[in-house]
Amino acid sequence: MRLPIIDVSPFAGAGSEAERDRVAATVDATCRETGFFLITGHGVEDGVRAAMLDAAREFFALPLPRKQAIAIEKSAHHRGYVGIAAETLDTVGDLKETLDTGGEHGPDHPEVRAGVPLFGPNQLPDLPGFHEVWTTYRSQAIEAAERVQRAMARALGLSDEHITTLPGGETMYHLRLIHYPPQRSHTPAPGQLGCGAHTDYGTVTVLADDGIGGLQVMHRNGTWIDVRVPGDALVVNIGDLMAIWTNDRWISNPHRVVNPPDTDRYSMPLFVTPPFHATISCLQSCVADGAKYPPQQAGPYLLSRFDATHSYRNPLLDNG
Secondary structure (H helix, E strand, O other): OOOOEEEOHHHHOOOOHHHHHHHHHHHHHHHHHOOEEEEEOOOOOHHHHHHHHHHHHHHHOOOHHHHHOOEHHHOOOOOEEEOOOOEOOOOOOOOOEEEEEOOOOOOOOHHHHOOOOOOOOOOOOOOOOHHHHHHHHHHHHHHHHHHHHHHHHHHOOOOOOOOOOOOOOOOEEEEEEEEEOOOOOOOOOOOOOOEEEEOOOOOEEEEEEOOOOOEEEEOOOOOEEEOOOOOOOEEEEEOHHHHHHOOOOOOOOOEEEOOOOOOOEEEEEEEEEOOOOOEEOOOHHHOOOOOOOOOEEHHHHHHHHHHHHEOOOOOOOOOO
16 A cells, blocks of 8 residues: 655644644645555754664663663653553554653653643663663654644644644654564464554654654554555554544544564654643534533543553553
């Protein structure tokens, strides 16, 4: 399957109104059809992406006790290492391991002082240069996500900065590093995938990967389509909060990952969620015959989805 490729550089600040209108119209049409597309002109430098992938490989190659030293269950803010099969997105635990990160929130951050869940310090590996590489990549990935959000806002008849400046606190950007081990070293259990079929939780996801393949997107007819990502592109997909916001004008599309048979796979999704206290309800431009969903507060909604999929938050989960 060839996903549409959209150049979002007009939303870097110098694009003309006509250019921005053209990109926004393409984004709208694509989100109505598949909910997945590729972007160029995103602002993530090739060398920065390569350095982050190398740092991820170095971390996941560490002995398990080194990784477990920053296990996510040791964090009060959902930050840290998640072991293989500790997350269940479909029916059995996923055949992957991850490092979950968010913003660097010190004790004086207003959300931390207010005790808002998910705001606090990260647990990052104690590897030379890791923090610097992570900081640079995360900053550029956020810029890419903001370009996409400006295009989406315009496509929905809003001001370009509407989505990126919502009231209710700070937009939540959670960068996740993922390692999918090869099937030859980790034989899948019946029905077990690297990442089970799911939709994302927030408004938009921006993903880079190593080009190995394995990502599959469900076509509207129910068939699974393999997606390959060109080296200069990032993958974008919409999440469930965006579907609620747009009253299913833009539907969050199921996707999954199948582990390659003989090689490791690495990916780096940046998950975007509106401010914790932001209320997501049907936009006036999308209301038509009435809202399909009740309003959702972004933070509690995100926490409820974490509770349903992570074993450390839900002891009733059976990870197979």
